[in-house]
Amino acid sequence: AQSVTQPDIHITVSEGASLELRCNYSYGATPYLFWYVQSPGQGLQLLLKYFSGDTLVQGIKGFEAEFKRSQSSFNLRKPSVHWSDAAEYFCAVGYGGATNKLIFGTGTLLAVQP
Amino acid sequence: NAGVTQTPKFQVLKTGQSMTLQCAQDMNHEYMSWYRQDPGMGLRLIHYSVGAGITDQGEVPNGYNVSRSTTEDFPLRLLSAAPSQTSVYFCATRGDNEKLFFGSGTQLSVL
Numbered sequence: 001a002q003s004v005t006q007p008d009i010h011i012t013v014s015e016g017a018s019l020e021l022r023c024n025y026s027y028g029a030t031p032y033l034f035w036y037v038q039s040p041g042q043g044l045q046l047l048l049k050y051f052s053g054d055t056l057v058q059g060i061k062g063f064e065a066e067f068k069r070s071q072s073s074f075n076l077r078k079p080s081v082h083w084s085d086a087a088e089y090f091c092a093v094g095y096g097g098a099t100n101k102l103i104f105g106t107g108t109l110l111a112v113q114p
Numbered sequence: 115n116a117g118v119t120q121t122p123k124f125q126v127l128k129t130g131q132s133m134t135l136q137c138a139q140d141m142n143h144e145y146m147s148w149y150r151q152d153p154g155m156g157l158r159l160i161h162y163s164v165g166a167g168i169t170d171q172g173e174v175p176n177g178y179n180v181s182r183s184t185t186e187d188f189p190l191r192l193l194s195a196a197p198s199q200t201s202v203y204f205c206a207t208r209g210d211n212e213k214l215f216f217g218s219g220t221q222l223s224v225l
Contacts, residue, residue, distance in 0.1 A: 009154075032212060043118075043204055043216030044157075051212075090156060099212045100145070100164065101172060104156040 002026060004093045006105035013081050014113045021076040021108050023091030032094035033074040034102070035065055039087045047089075050074065061085070086112045116140055120205050120217035127195045127224045135190040135220050137205030143215070145208035146188040150174065150201040151219075157204065163188055195224045 005024045013019055025031060032051050036044040048059025055067040065076045074091060091105040121136045139146065147162035149172075159172030163182040177199060179191040192199060205217045 004156075006156075034212075036214075041218070043206075043218050044214070045216075046213050049212065092157075094212070099208065100162055100170070101159055102214070103173075104149075104158070106154055106156040 002031075002093065002095050002103055004091055004103050004105040006089075006091055006108050008108045009106070010109045010111070012111040012113060015083050016080050019076075019078045019081045019085070019110070021089050021091075021110070023074045023076065023105060024072050025074065025091075025093045026072065030067075030069065032099050033065075033067060034092040034094070035059065035063070035074075035076050036090045036092060036104075037061075037087050038090065038107075044090060047076070081110075081112055083112045083114065086110055118205055118207055118215050118217035120203075120220050122220060123218070124221050125223070127192075127222065129196060129224060131195050132191070132193050133195065134192075135203055135205075135222070137188045137190070137217060138186055139188075139205075139207045139215075140186065141207060141209060141215065142185060143207035143209055144185065146182070147172070147206050147208075147214075148178070148180065148188070148190045149204045149206065150199075151204060152201050160190065160203075197224045200224045 003026045034049045035047040038044045050057050050067045088107045088109045090107045092102045119138045144165045148160040149157040151157050158174045161180040163169045203220045206214045
């Protein structure tokens with residue numbers, strides 16, 4: 001069965017430090033890949049997505065992600081974290097060339113220390 | 115534009131009661147969906163619809179009913195609430211480039 005794994009439940013970084021959040025998926029073909037962010041008490045907001053083409057994608061708020069087929073990974077990165085980036089981050093995958101049924105990871109909660 | 119509007123924001127039910135979670139959108143999106151969010155489990159798809167009159171099951175459909183009579187509305191019905199349905203429920207539509215737009219959620223407690 002298709003699955004999405006976010007191995008880090010909770011991450012704490014210092015403001016200004018770099019960030020990498022991990023996401024691995026299980027699927028033979030290239031899926032549709034997404035990163036969403038959720039602030040407390042809010043719905044989710046799309047950060048970026050990958051369907052095909054350049055494997056390094058840029059998103060909003062200075063985030064980027066890289067698709068690595070050999071590692072079945074789609075890790076999210078940011079060079080310098082701001083206090084406002086504290087939130088929960090979800091990786092999501094659409095299989096079979098469609099996004100009618102997205103599968104979400106369990107999320108990574110990011111805390112930012114001053 | 116309001117986007118995706120969910121009502122109510124909070125609800126407490128007793129086991130066995132029924133209720134409907136409302137979702138309305140003003141973006142004219144064909145696709146609408148319901149997710150539940152539980153601690154440590156991320157979001158799981160309950161039901162979705164690709165247009166008026168068309169619905170399909172997601173990952174966790176048991177105990178929930180949906181219908182889609184108009185493009186704007188996609189209500190989620192709990193016919194006989196159970197404590198296992200205590201969760202935060204999100205409605206989402208899908209716009210251009212497969213982007214999901216989420217409502218602000220309904221927090222449901224079943225006692």
